Amino acid sequence: MCIIYKQKGNDPLITVKAPGKLYIAGEYAVVETGYPSIIVALNQFVTVEISRSKSYGSIVSKQYRDDSVFWRRQGDQMILDNRDNTFNYIISAIRLTEAYAQALNRPMDLYDLRINSDLDSPNGKKYGLGSSAAVTVATVKALCQFYQLPLTKSQLFKLSAIAHLDVQGNGSLGDIAASVYGGWIAYRSFDRNWLIAARSEQSLTELVNQPWPHLQITQLTPPRDLRLIxxxxxxxxxxxxxxxxxxxxxxxxxxxxxxxxxxxxxxxxxxxxxxxxxxxxxxxxxxxxxxxxxxxxxxxxxxxxxxxxxxxxxxxxxxxxxxxxxxxxxxxxxxxxxxxxxxxxxxxxxxxxxxxxxxxxxxxxxxxxxxxx
Missing domain, CATH: 3.30.70.890 (GHMP kinase, C-terminal domain)
Structure with a gap:
């Protein structure tokens, strides 16, 4: 996860990158609780830039300029001006991270969010490199930097996994793990039924700070003579x-x-x-x-x-x-x-x-x- 700070007037411009992924083995079985898989993070990225705004906030994607989203504050709530948009994962990541920030007593602010992805082909076709996961991770990471929230890899994974699951509704979330941890990983998925029940009973801060049943993320070192094509x-x-x-x-x-x-x-x-x-x-x-x-x-x-x-x-x-x-x-x-x-x-x-x-x-x-x- 690359984080770069640039100046825009008196406010820092935060730039975050999250890598894409490919499954190496264990597909389909990994959606079942505790079943293993191997995933690798790749050197293609989703980039999210965030900077403070004064009147309206915006969400702009280089790939989807016609569908840019503009929003405003109503108290602490984020109010979208256009409801139909292609940014469901980004919006979910924003809502969840802002809920986490408010739980940690951070005041809400306005900001411009800019997204660029090289996880798709030049003509817009998807390679299947986990762009929705990478943009979710990058958005959560950028907002945690913006609101100055302390963050571990485990917390980043859990926040991003919840945000992604809220949109997709299924899957193992292994692509989230690859975007958070990098390199080669062995991944076993958590109990999603437990998470659904826990969300109605526990606060977001409690959820991200405790072990999740069956979740395992282990870094792997490939042999020196292994080549991945x-x-x-x-x-x-x-x-x-x-x-x-x-x-x-x-x-x-x-x-x-x-x-x-x-x-x-x-x-x-x-x-x-x-x-x-x-x-x-x-x-x-x-x-x-x-x-x-x-x-x-x-x-x-x-x-x-x-x-x-x-x-x-x-x-x-x-x-x-x-x-x-x-x-x-x-x-x-x-x-x-x-x-x-x-x-x-x-x-x-x-x-x-x-x-x-x-x-x-x-x-x-x-x-x-x-x-x-």
């Missing part, structure tokens, strides 16, 4: 819609779904151990196995997780001594390749291009030190 199909996908489709089938086929969960958990625990042991071969084996597990899930749910283009991308990679699979919910977006960094990949990339697959020039964003960045 990302391919993009050019076709965007809706994570929430795909997760909803799987959830419908889950309710109809409990036993098959429970078998999927058991196999995913075993696979991910072995994968995480591969990171701890520094074993590239163990990691590659785990990636291949997780691909098979997701293929079985797709077969019984009738959800197109691995599209023909994603399958082609993965098959080409496997033919070049790599391990590969779809990333995230699948249905389009990106696939990931894990390969020995000493292996030549030129022929693989050439074949990707011939099949309409774009290699994204992305690298892993390092672990974030919230006190320095």
């Amino acid at each position: 990302i391919g993009w199909t050019g076709t965007p996908a809706s994570t929430s819609h795909l997760v909803d489709k799987v959830a419908i089938q889950k309710s109809r086929q409990h036993q098959v779904y429970d078998q999927f969960l058991m196999e995913s958990k075993k696979c991910l625990e072995e994968l995480i151990q591969g990171f701890k042991d520094g074993s590239l071969e163990t990691i590659k084996t785990g990636i291949k196995r997780n691909r098979e597990i997701l293929q079985h899930l797709a077969a019984f749910t009738k959800v197109a997780i691995e599209t023909p283009t994603l399958k082609k991308m993965c098959d080409i990679a496997v033919e070049n001594s790599a391990a590969a699979k779809s990333s995230g919910a699948g249905g389009g977006d990106c696939g990931i390749v894990v390969i020995d960094k000493h292996t030549d990949v030129d022929s693989m990339i050439q074949r990707w291009q011939e099949n309409g697959i774009t290699r994204l020039s992305l690298s892993v964003h390092p672990v974030i030190d919230i006190n320095k960045e």
